[in-house]
Amino acid sequence: MKKIHEEQWNRFKANKRAYYSLYVFGFLFFITLFSELIANEKPLLIYYDGGFYCPFIKEYAETSFGGEFETPADYADPYVMELINAKGWIMTPIIPFSYDTINYNLEGPAPSPPSRTNWLGTDDRGRDVMARLLYGFRISVLFGLTLTLFSSAIGITAGAVQGYYGGTVDILGQRFIEIWSSLPTLFLLIILSSVVQPNFWWLLGITLLFGWMSLVGVVRAEFLRGRNFEYVMAAKALGLSDFRIIFRHVLPNAMVASITFMPFILGGSITTLTSLDFLGFGLPVGSPSLGELLAQGKANMQAPWLGISSFILLSVMFSLLVFIGEGVRDAFDPRKVY
Amino acid sequence: MPLTRERCIKMKDALLTIENLSVSFQMGKRTTKAVENVSLFLQKGETLGLVGESGSGKTVTAMSILRLLPGSAVYPSGAIFFNGENCLTLGDDEIRKIRGNRISVIFQQPMTSLNPLHRIGKQVKEILFLHQDISGSEADNKALSWLERVGLKNPASKLSSFPHQLSGGERQRVMIAMALINEPDILIADEPTTALDVTVQAQILELIQDLQKELGMAILFITHDLGIVKRIADRVAVMKEGEIVETNVPNVIFNSPTHPYTRHLINSEPKGKPDPVDDKDETLIEVSHLKVFFPIQKGILRRTVDHVRAVNDISFTLKRGHTLGIVGESGSGKTTAGFAILKLNKSTGKILLGENSLNDMDNTQIRDLRKRMQIIFQDPFGSLNPRMSVAEIIGEGLSIHNPGITQKEEEEKIITVMDKVGLDPATRDRYPNEFSGGQHQRIAIARALILKPEFMVLDEPTSSLDRSVQFQVLELLKSLQKEFHLTYIFISHDLKVVRSLCHDIIVMKDGVIVETGSSEKIFSHPEQGYTRQLIATAFH
Numbered sequence: 001m002k003k004i005h006e007e008q009w010n011r012f013k014a015n016k017r018a019y020y021s022l023y024v025f026g027f028l029f030f031i032t033l034f035s036e037l038i039a040n041e042k043p044l045l046i047y048y049d050g051g052f053y054c055p056f057i058k059e060y061a062e063t064s065f066g067g068e069f070e071t072p073a074d075y076a077d078p079y080v081m082e083l084i085n086a087k088g089w090i091m092t093p094i095i096p097f098s099y100d101t102i103n104y105n106l107e108g109p110a111p112s113p114p115s116r117t118n119w120l121g122t123d124d125r126g127r128d129v130m131a132r133l134l135y136g137f138r139i140s141v142l143f144g145l146t147l148t149l150f151s152s153a154i155g156i157t158a159g160a161v162q163g164y165y166g167g168t169v170d171i172l173g174q175r176f177i178e179i180w181s182s183l184p185t186l187f188l189l190i191i192l193s194s195v196v197q198p199n200f201w202w203l204l205g206i207t208l209l210f211g212w213m214s215l216v217g218v219v220r221a222e223f224l225r226g227r228n229f230e231y232v233m234a235a236k237a238l239g240l241s242d243f244r245i246i247f248r249h250v251l252p253n254a255m256v257a258s259i260t261f262m263p264f265i266l267g268g269s270i271t272t273l274t275s276l277d278f279l280g281f282g283l284p285v286g287s288p289s290l291g292e293l294l295a296q297g298k299a300n301m302q303a304p305w306l307g308i309s310s311f312i313l314l315s316v317m318f319s320l321l322v323f324i325g326e327g328v329r330d331a332f333d334p335r336k337v338y
Numbered sequence: 339m340p341l342t343r344e345r346c347i348k349m350k351d352a353l354l355t356i357e358n359l360s361v362s363f364q365m366g367k368r369t370t371k372a373v374e375n376v377s378l379f380l381q382k383g384e385t386l387g388l389v390g391e392s393g394s395g396k397t398v399t400a401m402s403i404l405r406l407l408p409g410s411a412v413y414p415s416g417a418i419f420f421n422g423e424n425c426l427t428l429g430d431d432e433i434r435k436i437r438g439n440r441i442s443v444i445f446q447q448p449m450t451s452l453n454p455l456h457r458i459g460k461q462v463k464e465i466l467f468l469h470q471d472i473s474g475s476e477a478d479n480k481a482l483s484w485l486e487r488v489g490l491k492n493p494a495s496k497l498s499s500f501p502h503q504l505s506g507g508e509r510q511r512v513m514i515a516m517a518l519i520n521e522p523d524i525l526i527a528d529e530p531t532t533a534l535d536v537t538v539q540a541q542i543l544e545l546i547q548d549l550q551k552e553l554g555m556a557i558l559f560i561t562h563d564l565g566i567v568k569r570i571a572d573r574v575a576v577m578k579e580g581e582i583v584e585t586n587v588p589n590v591i592f593n594s595p596t597h598p599y600t601r602h603l604i605n606s607e608p609k610g611k612p613d614p615v616d617d618k619d620e621t622l623i624e625v626s627h628l629k630v631f632f633p634i635q636k637g638i639l640r641r642t643v644d645h646v647r648a649v650n651d652i653s654f655t656l657k658r659g660h661t662l663g664i665v666g667e668s669g670s671g672k673t674t675a676g677f678a679i680l681k682l683n684k685s686t687g688k689i690l691l692g693e694n695s696l697n698d699m700d701n702t703q704i705r706d707l708r709k710r711m712q713i714i715f716q717d718p719f720g721s722l723n724p725r726m727s728v729a730e731i732i733g734e735g736l737s738i739h740n741p742g743i744t745q746k747e748e749e750e751k752i753i754t755v756m757d758k759v760g761l762d763p764a765t766r767d768r769y770p771n772e773f774s775g776g777q778h779q780r781i782a783i784a785r786a787l788i789l790k791p792e793f794m795v796l797d798e799p800t801s802s803l804d805r806s807v808q809f810q811v812l813e814l815l816k817s818l819q820k821e822f823h824l825t826y827i828f829i830s831h832d833l834k835v836v837r838s839l840c841h842d843i844i845v846m847k848d849g850v851i852v853e854t855g856s857s858e859k860i861f862s863h864p865e866q867g868y869t870r871q872l873i874a875t876a877f878h
Contacts, residue, residue: 004725230721234785237680238735239708248734252725 011331018327025320032138039095039131043075047088056093076104095119097128099135099288111296111303121305123296129306133313135288140317143204144269148262150208151269155215156251156258162216163223164246170220177213185210193281203282207272214265215258222254256332263325267318274314290314352379352419353556354403354441354524359416361398361407372398374580375415380524385550385557387571387588389564389603391804392775395580396560400526402426403558404437420524439469442517446529448509452501458485459497462516469520484515489545507538514545521553528560535667536831540875543570562804564603568592576600606806608838612661612857613820615841619657622793622825623679626653628687630671630678648674649685650849656842658792661819661826663840663857665833665872671849672829676795679827680711691793709739712786716798718778722770729766732756732784739789755788759814776807780814787818793825800835812839833876837861845869 013019036056037044046053048065055075062073065083073080076096084090097103097118103126106112110126120129162173192198192206226232227250235245276282277291290310297307361373373395380386390396401407403418403425418425420441425433445451452461462481466472472480478497485493488511501509510530517525527546531539547570550557561567567574568588575585576599584597595601631645649671656662664672678685681696681704689696694707715721722731732752737743753763759780770778779799786794796815800808812835818824830836836843836857843860845853845868853866864870 230715230717231723233682234713234715234721234782235723235734236682237708237711237713238785238789239705239738240734241705241738244738248726249723 008331012327015327015330018323018330021320021323021327025317025324028137028317029141032134032141035131035134035138036098038093039097039099039128039134040093041076041096041098041101043090043092045091046084047090048084049087076101095128095131095134097131099132100127100286101131102126103128111300111306113303114305120309121303123293123306124300124303129293129309132288132293133290133309136290136293136310137313137317139200139283139288140270140273140290143200143273144266146204147207147211147269147272148266150204151212151265152215152258152262154208154212156219156254158212159216159219160223160246160251160254163220164227164242164250166224166227173216177216180210181213183210189276190281197284198282199284203273203276207269207276211269211272214268215261218257218261219254222257223250226250226253260325260329260332263321263328267321267325270317270321353382354378354380354558355419356399356403357417357419359399359402359418360414361395361402362412362414363408363410364412365410369412372411372580373402376577376580376582378575378582378585380556380558382523382556383550383554384572385559385570387567387574388558388560388577389562389567389574390577391562391603391806393579394577396577397528399577400443400528400558400560403526404441404443405433406437406443435469438465438517438522439520440522441524441526442520442522443526443528444510444513444517444530446532448506448513448533451513452509454501456500457497458499458501458504458512462497462512462519465516465519480519481515484519485512487549488512488515488518489541490515506534507542510534510538510542511545514542514549518549518553518555522555524556524558525550526558526560529562531566532561532563536833536875537667537871539566546570564592564607564805576603602806606809608805608809608812608832608834610838612839612841613816615657615660617657619659621655622658622692623656623827624688624690625655625679626688628652628675628678628685628689630674630683630685647849649678651687652844652846652851653687654844654851654854656825656827658825659819659823660842661828661840663836663843664827664829664846665831665836665843666846667831667872669848670846672846673797675846676713676797676827676829680713680795682713706739709735709789710791711793711795712789712791713795713797714779714782714786714799717802718775718782718799719770721782722778724770727767727769728756728761728773728781731770731781732766732788735785735789751788752784755784758787758818759784760810774807775803776811779803779811783811783814783818787822790822791824793827795827795829797829798831799828801830801832808835815839833873845872 031038040056042055044054044056046055053060053064055073059072062069062071062080065073065080066087067073067080067083075081081090103118103122106122106126107115110122111124112118112122112126114121118128118130120133122128123132158173162170188210189206196202198206229249232245232249235249240248273282274291274294277289278295280295282291283289290313293306293310294314297303297310300306356376356378359373359376360371363370363372376395376399378386378399388396388400398407402411402413403420405425413426416426420436423432425436452458459478459481462484463477466477466480481497482493485496490496490508490511496504496508496512504512530546531542534542543566546557559567559571571588573585574588574591576583576591576597578599584591584595584600591600592604595604628649629647629651630649631647633642634644634646635641636643652675654662664675666672674683677683679689681689685697687697691707691711696704696707699707726734729749729752732755733748736748736751752766756763756766761777761780761784765773770781773781799815800811803811815826816839819826826839828836828840840857843855843857844851845860845866847868853860853864853869860869861873864873
């Protein structure tokens with residue numbers, strides 16, 4: 001690690017709130033990456049009749065455990081459980097529901113309040129809220145990260161080209177961005193989602209189409225400044241190609257500003273997905289989505305656990321991202337000394 | 339404490355006494371010593387020149403008098419007596435009464451010392467209202483008369499101008515008017531002429547001297563330029579690394595300096611002649627009718643209504659191994675011309691490098707030619723990418739022009755060239771911020787030299803360096819020229835440096851050539867009035 005990066009990392013670490021936020025966020029994200037192991041309707045491991053079975057990876061017929069049907073084993077069925085327990089043991093995940101498992105053994109009508117089986121209650125279709133939050137967090141962050149990555153890559157490239165070449169390229173690019181960013185994104189999304197059935201990648205593509213502009217301004221400004229630096233002139237005089245000058249000499253200056261923005265872009269991307277889901281134009285029906293859960297909370301005011309739990313998760317996630325963002329911003333600011 | 343008020347008063351006629359002053363800067367846990375045990379005194383009506391290279395602590399000493407240093411400054415020892423009071427222990431209100439009233443300051447940068455959002459008149463009058471009980475119309479009159487006194491043309495219209503509407507010299511005159519309007523006892527002038535062109539420099543110095551005679555004030559004149567000190571100071575104090583090494587009258591300092599550092603400073607004034615060259619050398623560069631115009635665009639359609647004629651029709655030839663000096667004040671187009679010759683900006687006209695016509699070639703062809711022509715920039719630090727190590731900086735051009743060079747060969751070449759320019763090859767993995775100004779320029783020279791160029795444009799390569807470092811860099815350039823038979827175009831405003839290095843000279847003004855000829859001829863028999871004026875102010 002170069003000295004300057006080491007200093008920036010140390011400055012970031014010195015900001016305790018940001019540092020712990022990064023840890024907590026990283027921990028949460030890491031945990032949810034293994035959601036299948038934590039919340040799943042299928043057992044993790046079964047020991048039956050001298051052999052091991054991994055139902056959460058592979059599907060087994062009921063007959064393999066001495067049952068009568070050729071159909072896949074239903075592990076929620078007390079009869080199957082009895083069969084297995086008679087000749088071995090069973091290891092279930094902490095939460096015995098996946099995001100789309102419907103609990104048919106509810107005591108009252110869905111949505112049912114928090115209980116020992118459903119820690120945060122169930123939603124209006126009898127699905128476990130805790131499991132949906134876990135999977136929902138994962139898909140939100142993954143969506144956010146992918147969108148941030150792609151939109152930054154496009155934005156930085158566009159800004160770099162505009163700023164470095166300036167003149168006509170710059171003017172045309174700027175006018176295009178002005179027009180493009182004034183298109184009513186939401187309506188376009190609504191129209192598009194009535195034409196195609198949006199899935200993860202569709203949504204990513206559409207939001208990317210209208211979301212890549214956030215970094216163009218900063219990067220362009222840095223390049224407009226940076227292209228007149230004497231060491232850039234010196235590089236030109238050495239006979240370096242434009243491509244090499246851009247990457248080697250000017251881009252590192254723009255990266256500071258870009259990286260500073262990234263946690264905030266990540267937060268923004270997650271907000272976009274959540275609000276689309278909330279409006280019902282987001283991920284396909286049945287996907288674990290925080291926005292959809294919020295909408296359910298709004299529709300079922302008599303079941304406050306829906307709204308409250310999704311609200312708490314979202315606010316914690318955004319607070320963490322903002323704290324991290326602040327820390328990154330201060331770490332890259334050379335005037336700040338702790 | 340050995341110093342007492344009694345002792346200070348005993349010092350005859352001393353208006354201001356600095357006793358054993360030490361100043362340090364506290365950055366976190368680190369303490370940097372800037373000034374150590376400096377003692378000075380200033381008598382009524384005299385001019386004390388405080389001389390030293392950058393970082394010698396001369397500005398810190400002067401700014402301590404009015405406590406204008408940032409909050410990180412601490413004073414481990416010493417006292418500054420003015421009017422029998424210690425400036426270092428005065429309350430904030432009391433020191434504020436002295437600032438701009440009894441002791442005034444003129445700063446180096448006339449561009450940034452004035453607030454760009456307020457009219458000149460308002461800024462000048464502000465000082466009057468702060469320190470005097472004066473009515474609005476009286477202040478108007480006084481401001482007007484002072485603008486007249488500092489030699490501004492049309493003072494009445496200048497009152498309602500904004501700073502950007504004034505030239506650098508005019509702004510410095512306004513700063514002087516602001517500093518002197520309350521008729522202070524002491525004027526601290528911190529490099530007041532460094533940022534100005536030579537001809538303007540001379541006028542400002544004259545103005546300061548005239549006003550000193552009228553008002554009878556004392557001046558603490560801070561500068562790195564020995565020529566100025568020789569001309570205006572009654573006494574000279576030489577500073578080095580935070581300490582005063584010698585104080586005396588200019589006559590003694592310049593003719594029989596006692597301290598080796600003073601001798602070193604005086605001897606590092608550029609002198610000597612360029613190494614003789616043969617007139618029969620082949621022509622390497624031929625420039626004819628070179629023009630660089632920047633369009634002025636107006637209206638929504640950005641129609642070009644006129645051009646800024648930065649370089650307007652210049653022609654010259656340059657023989658291999660010779661040095662051509664391009665001389666002129668700021669805005670004369672000398673740097674633009676240098677860049678145009680290297681195809682770093684767009685130009686029209688013919689530029690021949692050997693048999694290659696640069697303006698008829700496309701970018702790829704030019705890129706191949708770049709190893710033959712190189713440039714050294716004015717700002718040595720700015721021309722080095724701070725994120726790259728010295729070896730990366732020097733070696734960068736090498737891999738472009740010699741594809742297929744092995745890492746070992748590259749390493750060897752870097753080491754050889756670093757030796758050549760006087761850098762320790764062991765430092766090649768360090769970053770530019772760990773080197774000094776002179777070393778930065780050596781790195782830049784190494785970067786150019788490693789490509790084995792035939793021709794180099796030197797764009798004020800020494801003007802941001804201290805005199806003694808300047809001297810070393812010039813010597814290096816000279817010896818490299820001899821060894822590799824290099825051809826230089828040397829762009830400078832400093833005629834002393836130009837005389838010691840250049841065989842031929844072009845004097846430029848407003849984009850055109852005023853006079854051209856051999857160095858000897860220009861300096862001994864300048865034909866044009868402008869050239870004479872330049873020479874007169876440089877070698878006063």
